[in-house]
Structure formats: C-alpha cells, structure tokens
Amino acid sequence: MSEQLTQNNTEITDEQRANWVRSQFQKANEYLATKGIIPDNVAVSESRYLPPFVAVWKLNTRDKKSFWVISGDLPTDHMPISAALNAREAIRAFALHWQLKAEQIAQAGFTDQTQQDFANLLVSRAHGLYDLFDDEQLWQS
Numbered sequence: 001m002s003e004q005l006t007q008n009n010t011e012i013t014d015e016q017r018a019n020w021v022r023s024q025f026q027k028a029n030e031y032l033a034t035k036g037i038i039p040d041n042v043a044v045s046e047s048r049y050l051p052p053f054v055a056v057w058k059l060n061t062r063d064k065k066s067f068w069v070i071s072g073d074l075p076t077d078h079m080p081i082s083a084a085l086n087a088r089e090a091i092r093a094f095a096l097h098w099q100l101k102a103e104q105i106a107q108a109g110f111t112d113q114t115q116q117d118f119a120n121l122l123v124s125r126a127h128g129l130y131d132l133f134d135d136e137q138l139w140q141s
Contacts, residue, residue, distance in 0.1 A: 017051045024055040028069040031076040038062055048087040054132065056087040070094050074125040088139055095129035098122040 012020075029039050039059040043066070049055035054072035058081065061067070066081035068090040077094060084090035105119040132138060 012051055020051040021049055021055065024049065024071045025057065027071045027076055028055070028057045028059060031071065032059060032061075032067065032069060032078060035078065037065075037067065037078075046087060050132070050138070054091070054129070056090050058087070068093070074129070075121065088133060091129050092133040095126040095133065098126040098129075102126070 025042065032039050038061060040062045041060050043058035043060060046058040047056060050072075052073060054070065054074060057069045057071070059067050059069050067078045068081060068084055068087070069078045070076065070090070075098075077097075079090070079093060079097065084093045099122070102119040102122040105115055105122075108115075110116060110119075
C-alpha cells in the first residue's frame, strides 16, 4: 500500500488498519462514481492515509483525468489534481476549501440547523486537517 503518514497507531492492529484503508478506498471510489467520475486506478505512491482519521487518494480516471479524494472521519470530497502538488498540499487545500465553504453557508444566512451543523463540521475538520498538514513529524518519509 501507500506510505503511511507516520504516527503512533499502536491501538490499531495491522488487520484493522488494512480493513480501514480498503474501506476508505472503496468509499472514495463510490463517492466519485456518484459525481459521474469513474476511477480507473489509484496512484498508490502518491496517496496517503492515517487510520482511522483520514485518507487522501490520488485517483486517475479512464479519460486521463486525476483527482485528489479525501475520506475518513470527515466529509468525503474531491478536487482536481491541479489544486495540489502532493497529498500534503491536498490536505491543506481541502482545509482551506472547507473553511471557505463554511463561510459561504454562514454568509447565506441559512436558518436550517442541518446547514449550520454542516458548516460547524467543516470548520472543525478543516482545523484538524490543517494541524495534520502542519505537523512535520507526520510527513517524514
């Protein structure tokens, strides 16, 4: 599999880790399919994961397009590969995108509690993603 972001994951077994990675890969593929994007393969060496929190996949399509897809204990989302040079930069790009999206929801003045909860979730996860992006120890080879 891809290089893992390194962190002390002693509380999770190798089998649990492998199952989580597999389920997140399936989740990412299914998510793209709901957007009308059919993945062909994954760029394993450029994808990163930190079970059980986040996985960032570089997925290539049959029509030669590539996307960063994020999944895990956060909303599944995607962006064009051109938005980030690598998985670390993709994490930062998702964090910034989610902060902007949450701000748009707030600016729109939605009174729907579901929208407000979603905006709060985006802000919370964006902060967590930025912390991951900013943690040098996680990104050492």
